Amino acid sequence: MTKNTHFDYIIIGNGLAGLQLALKMNSDTFFSDKRIGLIDASKKNENDKTWSFWEKGPSKWDNICYKSWQKASVITSRNKINLQLSPYAYKTIKSLDFYNHAKQALDKNDNFNFIIEHVNIVDDNTLVSITTNKNKYTANHVFDSRIPKTFKKESLNNISIIQHFKGWVIKTDANSFDEKTITMMDYRLKDGSQTSFTYVLPYSETEALVEFTYFTSAVVNEAVYDDYLKNYIKTFLKIERYTILETEKGQIPMTSFTFEKFNTKNVTKIGTGGGWVKASTGYSFKNTEKKITRIIKNIKAHKLPSQNLFKTRFKFYDKVFLKVLKDENEKGEWIFEQFYNKNSIQTMFRFLDEESTIFEELKIMGSLFSWSFIKAFFKTL
Numbered sequence: 001m002t003k004n005t006h007f008d009y010i011i012i013g014n015g016l017a018g019l020q021l022a023l024k025m026n027s028d029t030f031f032s033d034k035r036i037g038l039i040d041a042s043k044k045n046e047n048d049k050t051w052s053f054w055e056k057g058p059s060k061w062d063n064i065c066y067k068s069w070q071k072a073s074v075i076t077s078r079n080k081i082n083l084q085l086s087p088y089a090y091k092t093i094k095s096l097d098f099y100n101h102a103k104q105a106l107d108k109n110d111n112f113n114f115i116i117e118h119v120n121i122v123d124d125n126t127l128v129s130i131t132t133n134k135n136k137y138t139a140n141h142v143f144d145s146r147i148p149k150t151f152k153k154e155s156l157n158n159i160s161i162i163q164h165f166k167g168w169v170i171k172t173d174a175n176s177f178d179e180k181t182i183t184m185m186d187y188r189l190k191d192g193s194q195t196s197f198t199y200v201l202p203y204s205e206t207e208a209l210v211e212f213t214y215f216t217s218a219v220v221n222e223a224v225y226d227d228y229l230k231n232y233i234k235t236f237l238k239i240e241r242y243t244i245l246e247t248e249k250g251q252i253p254m255t256s257f258t259f260e261k262f263n264t265k266n267v268t269k270i271g272t273g274g275g276w277v278k279a280s281t282g283y284s285f286k287n288t289e290k291k292i293t294r295i296i297k298n299i300k301a302h303k304l305p306s307q308n309l310f311k312t313r314f315k316f317y318d319k320v321f322l323k324v325l326k327d328e329n330e331k332g333e334w335i336f337e338q339f340y341n342k343n344s345i346q347t348m349f350r351f352l353d354e355e356s357t358i359f360e361e362l363k364i365m366g367s368l369f370s371w372s373f374i375k376a377f378f379k380t381l
């Protein structure tokens with residue numbers, strides 16, 4: 001094995017988690033004498049998703065932000081809840097803009113080496129060795145964004161549902177959207193009694209991403225999403241003529257599966273494969289940023305990189321919430337109506353960001369006080 005195949009760190013996966021981690025290392029002088037290999041099977045030159053998230057004030061992502069909003073609404077069959085997000089803003093980034101931004105920054109630093117290969121085996125010894133479809137590499141530490149192989153099988157023993165969706169970016173001739181307000185959830189159109197809703201991100205008065213989303217145990221055929229999208233656009237957006245510019249499809253695990261049990265001294269699981277997707281929401285963009293800040297702090301303090309990445313009490317809340325959605329899926333509309341009607345959106349964002357106080361958490365629990373949650377609470381204990 002030549003010297004060039006050994007790295008201080010190897011990051012498997014140039015997706016959200018891998019590239020955010022590499023960018024953070026690139027901006028920290030602690031890593032300026034470290035060799036870092038970035039292995040991904042894909043060149044990441046396609047816009048494979050849009051990431052949305054909320055945050056306070058300006059941030060380092062603003063230069064690649066596609067659009068941001070200060071207002072949102074949650075619509076149920078009984079209610080329309082208007083939300084003023086300030087001091088938060090809801091922001092969207094197109095993944096291709098993020099990949100290009102990261103590649104441009106990392107390409108300037110010779111310490112970072114992009115390797116376009118498929119990882120087959122990670123062997124965790126004193127040095128970690130990685131076998132790809134073409135080569136073998138070693139590293140002192142590996143950050144691995146692959147989803148553990150046992151996840152699918154073991155998820156049956158965990159509380160797991162799937163956030164699955166299909167969306168269209170549509171373009172209209174006439175002005176059709178309030179470009180200042182996103183629709184976080186619209187429950188007026190549902191698939192039976194299942195937790196299913198439409199999400200609308202208006203990019204302009206004539207262009208928007210319209211997505212039909214489920215939080216359920218099983219996925220549906222593609223034609224089902226199409227029917228609901230067509231129906232929503234016609235009935236609720238009252239649009240007759242439009243062009244579909246782009247399509248986005250996806251599945252995000254919402255699960256109590258303990259991805260972190262795969263972390264070792266030499267291998268840290270990251271991203272979805274590390275359990276960084278918030279189980280109760282499916283969001284992970286900002287979570288990823290926080291986990292990476294913690295990992296870098298740990299490395300610099302000579303601690304295990306994965307130390308203290310999770311907060312136990314929030315994991316418990318997520319589990320109870322998942323249990324209710326899994327056992328009584330028809331309760332979804334009621335739950336979200338209570339969440340957003342009885343708590344300020346700022347408190348909700350703090351709660352979902354795992355930054356709320358115990359007092360705020362008790363108030364949120366109070367707003368959901370019901371037999372369903374009491375049962376789920378005791379079953380989860």
Ligand SMILES: Cc1cc2nc3c(=O)[nH]c(=O)nc-3n(C[C@H](O)[C@H](O)[C@H](O)COP(=O)(O)OP(=O)(O)OC[C@H]3O[C@@H](n4cnc5c(N)ncnc54)[C@H](O)[C@@H]3O)c2cc1C
Nearest residue numbers: 013015016017040041051052118119250271272283284285
């Ligand atoms: C369609 C979609 C939309 C989403 N929207 C949002 C959103 O709006 N907001 C939000 O917060 N979250 C969102 N998520 C959830 C989550 O943020 C994303 O899934 C995010 O991309 C997860 O980051 P990651 O790094 O774990 O995975 P990815 O970004 O998928 O990156 C993983 C990388 O690993 C590579 N890889 C995998 N296996 C191998 C292998 N064996 N060898 C080499 N390379 C490998 C893949 O090619 C890929 O590039 C969305 C998810 C999906 C699927």
